[in-house]
Amino acid sequence: MSLSGRAAVVGIGATEFSKESGRSELRLAVEACLAAIRDAGLAPSDVDGLVTYTADTSSEIAVQRELGIPGLRFFSRVDYGGGAACGTVAHAAMAVATGQADAVVCYRAFNERSGHRFGQAARSGRADSTGLEFSWHLPYGFATPAAWVAMHARRYMHEYGATGEDFGRVAVAMRRHAATNPKAWFHGRPITLADHQASRWIVDPLRLLDCCQESDGGVALVVTSVERARDLPHPPAVVTAAAQGTGPDQMMMFGFYSGDLASLPAMGRVGAALWRQSGLTPADIRTAILYDHFTPFVLMQLEELGFCGRGEATDFVRDGGIELGGRLPVNPHGGQLGEAYIHGMNGIAEAVRQIRGTAVNQVDGVGHVLVTAGTGVPTSGLVLSALR
Amino acid sequence: MTTTQEAAAEPSVHDRLTEAARRLAAAGERPGQPCPDPVNAAMIRNWTQALGDTGDWSRFAPPAMIQVWSMPGLVSERGGSAADEVLRMLDDHGYTGVVATNCEQTYDRYVRVGEHLRPAMRFGGLTGPKRTAMGEGYFVTWYQTWYGEDGRRVAEMLFRVLKFRPRGRRRAQNAPVMRPVTSPDTAFFWEGAKAGELRIQRCADCGMLRHPPGPMCPSCHSLERDHVVASGRGRVHSYVVHHHPPVPGRTPPFVVAVVELEEGVRVVGNVLRCDPGEVTVGMPVRVVFENVDDELTLPQWIPADAPDDEPPCDPGEPALLEIPLTPTFVIATALATRDFNPVHHDTALARAQGTKDIFLNILTTMGLVQRAALAAAPGATLGGIAVRLGVPAYAGDTLRLYAERVDATTLKVRGAVSLGDHVTATVKLKEGV
Numbered sequence: 001m002s003l004s005g006r007a008a009v010v011g012i013g014a015t016e017f018s019k020e021s022g023r024s025e026l027r028l029a030v031e032a033c034l035a036a037i038r039d040a041g042l043a044p045s046d047v048d049g050l051v052t053y054t055a056d057t058s059s060e061i062a063v064q065r066e067l068g069i070p071g072l073r074f075f076s077r078v079d080y081g082g083g084a085a086c087g088t089v090a091h092a093a094m095a096v097a098t099g100q101a102d103a104v105v106c107y108r109a110f111n112e113r114s115g116h117r118f119g120q121a122a123r124s125g126r127a128d129s130t131g132l133e134f135s136w137h138l139p140y141g142f143a144t145p146a147a148w149v150a151m152h153a154r155r156y157m158h159e160y161g162a163t164g165e166d167f168g169r170v171a172v173a174m175r176r177h178a179a180t181n182p183k184a185w186f187h188g189r190p191i192t193l194a195d196h197q198a199s200r201w202i203v204d205p206l207r208l209l210d211c212c213q214e215s216d217g218g219v220a221l222v223v224t225s226v227e228r229a230r231d232l233p234h235p236p237a238v239v240t241a242a243a244q245g246t247g248p249d250q251m252m253m254f255g256f257y258s259g260d261l262a263s264l265p266a267m268g269r270v271g272a273a274l275w276r277q278s279g280l281t282p283a284d285i286r287t288a289i290l291y292d293h294f295t296p297f298v299l300m301q302l303e304e305l306g307f308c309g310r311g312e313a314t315d316f317v318r319d320g321g322i323e324l325g326g327r328l329p330v331n332p333h334g335g336q337l338g339e340a341y342i343h344g345m346n347g348i349a350e351a352v353r354q355i356r357g358t359a360v361n362q363v364d365g366v367g368h369v370l371v372t373a374g375t376g377v378p379t380s381g382l383v384l385s386a387l388r
Numbered sequence: 389m390t391t392t393q394e395a396a397a398e399p400s401v402h403d404r405l406t407e408a409a410r411r412l413a414a415a416g417e418r419p420g421q422p423c424p425d426p427v428n429a430a431m432i433r434n435w436t437q438a439l440g441d442t443g444d445w446s447r448f449a450p451p452a453m454i455q456v457w458s459m460p461g462l463v464s465e466r467g468g469s470a471a472d473e474v475l476r477m478l479d480d481h482g483y484t485g486v487v488a489t490n491c492e493q494t495y496d497r498y499v500r501v502g503e504h505l506r507p508a509m510r511f512g513g514l515t516g517p518k519r520t521a522m523g524e525g526y527f528v529t530w531y532q533t534w535y536g537e538d539g540r541r542v543a544e545m546l547f548r549v550l551k552f553r554p555r556g557r558r559r560a561q562n563a564p565v566m567r568p569v570t571s572p573d574t575a576f577f578w579e580g581a582k583a584g585e586l587r588i589q590r591c592a593d594c595g596m597l598r599h600p601p602g603p604m605c606p607s608c609h610s611l612e613r614d615h616v617v618a619s620g621r622g623r624v625h626s627y628v629v630h631h632h633p634p635v636p637g638r639t640p641p642f643v644v645a646v647v648e649l650e651e652g653v654r655v656v657g658n659v660l661r662c663d664p665g666e667v668t669v670g671m672p673v674r675v676v677f678e679n680v681d682d683e684l685t686l687p688q689w690i691p692a693d694a695p696d697d698e699p700p701c702d703p704g705e706p707a708l709l710e711i712p713l714t715p716t717f718v719i720a721t722a723l724a725t726r727d728f729n730p731v732h733h734d735t736a737l738a739r740a741q742g743t744k745d746i747f748l749n750i751l752t753t754m755g756l757v758q759r760a761a762l763a764a765a766p767g768a769t770l771g772g773i774a775v776r777l778g779v780p781a782y783a784g785d786t787l788r789l790y791a792e793r794v795d796a797t798t799l800k801v802r803g804a805v806s807l808g809d810h811v812t813a814t815v816k817l818k819e820g821v
Contacts, residue, residue, distance in 0.1 A: 015818030043642065135568030138601050140658050141630060142568065150628040151646060158626070158669045204629035204641075205663075249606075254454045256646045257654045261626050306617040310755055 007093035007104035011040025011222030017340030021216035029109035033319035049074035049104030074101035082374025085344030090242035092223035102386035108216025135198035153296035155261035168196035178338025243273035412511035420507035438724035452758035459726035525552030565637030620675035707788035725751035764791035
């Protein structure tokens with residue numbers, strides 16, 4: 001039994017994306033959930049499953065209470081930061097496909113800019129296994145996601161001769177896309193490669209413009225069966241493949257101790273599963289949503305997913321390769337570098353819009369969209385497709 | 389575009405500094421403030437008593453006293469140096485921090501009691517901007533020269549300071565280093581660090597080395613483990629230079645590296661005692677141990693060819709001179725060298741200026757290096773003392789001086805306090821007075 005083609009995303013909802021929402025994270029969560037449920041043509045009483053990130057501060061039962069959902073049959077959480085994004089849909093699809101739930105809402109909402117900021121120095125005093133992982137790094141001031149990613153980026157530069165400008169081309173592409181997306185924080189504000197090169201160091205080799213923004217906001221998705229989706233108002237985004245993955249010797253975000261730092265083995269595993277489940281190849285993908293918390297990992301994802309060979313992503317992104325009109329437009333909404341950082345959930349919503357044909361920067365002839373979640377951590381991915 | 393303006397403005401500050409330095413250098417030597425007194429027995433006695441020098445200085449003044457003769461004393465009008473104009477320009481452009489780095493005295497001959505000395509000064513040079521551990525800065529060098537009544541030079545002194553741009557955002561710097569949590573599976577590593585060992589877990593059954601450690605061997609699933617002590621040698625496998633945001637316990641920019649040990653496992657740590665710009669992938673490094681406090685020691689990394697900060701002799705071996713830096717010692721020596729800067733005698737004022745306590749002045753450091761040199765080479769005549777200044781020697785600490793003969797005319801003298809090396813000096817010896 002395969003998960004492929006059993007479930008679909010039928011509703012999407014979001015709050016505005018801002019730097020200070022002025023309201024609670026629970027309120028953002030339920031605003032996004034209600035919008036997604038209504039977009040799906042359903043009522044809260046139709047919902048019997050909820051899935052969110054382990055990192056989310058609003059529990060499934062709190063969201064259930066606010067929405068007045070009579071009761072849940074299925075609830076689960078997915079761990080490891082932004083690596084959870086596509087995993088929430090994977091869990092929801094599995095629940096729907098196995099009859100554990102009929103309609104599952106996946107949500108992520110936070111005040112990541114005005115509240116707890118992930119980019120600041122981590123301070124884990126937890127005496128659990130994760131706290132032990134942090135303990136090999138925090139005493140050295142090695143305490144931010146930018147620094148952890150920069151360690152891989154340096155090795156990638158060393159192995160393949162990549163430069164800061166190669167990273168910069170990713171940022172330029174994302175900001176170009178965001179510039180024409182009215183919902184994007186950086187709407188109307190494109191950048192040049194010179195702007196990128198002039199931006200200050202955060203953790204050398206990463207500059208400010210290599211790092212995604214910080215945002216307040218919430219996004220929710222409704223997942224139900226493909227059969228039921230046929231009766232709902234919007235064209236469904238069918239879950240053709242869904243996978244989670246870790247690499248060998250996996251840690252939270254500290255994959256420095258074995259293997260090749262210039263690679264993302266967890267994403268390689270997810271990619272292989274997505275191609276296997278879907279029966280597709282990279283040539284079948286017209287547009288991809290690649291998790292862009294930091295520019296170097298977009299390059300490495302292109303390689304792990306087979307869009308190009310090892311060390312070839314620098315050539316792939318040259319001459320607008322990942323921009324609208326390029327060989328593989330990546331993140332037409334502007335990604336987390338340009339639209340908003342909602343932990344990858346806003347990217348899944350964009351994939352649904354591309355399938356529906358309603359995206360603001362719509363790519364022509366989209367049949368399948370590949371979506372990835374946070375990298376450097378245990379991760380996940382999806383292939384969403386138009387109903388045939 | 390502010391960045392463009394800044395880029396255009398930076399060379400002009402640098403150009404103006406360079407121009408002023410060129411002009412001062414071209415101006416050559418000029419007279420200094422006249423010495424208030426001739427070389428005299430009373431000041432020599434104050435000096436030898438304060439510094440604990442028991443040598444016979446009845447005919448000649450101790451050579452390291454040379455600068456004392458031209459110190460202005462407790463007066464509002466300071467003598468000033470040949471570099472004042474450049475130092476002021478640096479202040480005006482944000483290079484407000486100052487730390488003395490070098491003091492090199494050359495003695496043509498010892499001066500006699502009763503002599504009148506005539507001081508002169510000249511500008512030496514300006515180099516920079518340089519990235520330093522303190523921040524971006526310029527090194528400024530100037531000279532003082534002393535002439536005898538016959539018009540011939542008796543001594544010269546080079547003095548060099550680093551004028552630096554103090555780093556902003558000191559907020560996190562003062563916060564303590566973040567502490568590791570430990571478990572029964574990891575405690576051996578941290579205990580090892582305290583004992584000065586870099587311990588790597590080894591499977592007691594299949595022998596696989598593993599870092600970070602864990603309870604079960606992922607290869608043979610044995611629960612039996614011990615450890616090996618790593619050689620401490622490795623290479624930088626990858627590294628980053630952290631600039632932002634502030635993190636507790638570290639002052640940016642600092643380097644974090646993944647080090648691949650010669651034993652084959654990788655360890656994360658900081659690369660210390662090295663300009664961040666000099667770190668490369670593949671660079672050989674070796675372990676040192678950063679003693680954070682009584683509870684925590686961190687294995688850290690330095691370039692493989694970096695000198696050891698450890699004493700050249702066994703720490704158990706007694707120092708040549710061991711000087712308890714009582715407040716009386718710090719104050720008495722400052723005044724005996726006619727140095728009335730309050731950071732050497734007024735604790736409250738010293739603390740208000742951001743230092744931990746009152747600290748030893750440089751004229752005294754020079755005198756103590758002389759003491760150590762003559763203790764190591766009794767009866768020798770000194771031709772010069774060149775010192776590199778390190779960490780401050782605060783009241784309450786102990787200064788331990790070590791001397792090592794390099795060759796017939798050269799001694800190395802090192803003075804260490806609890807914070808590290810306070811002074812490293814090269815002393816030149818010659819025959820006859």
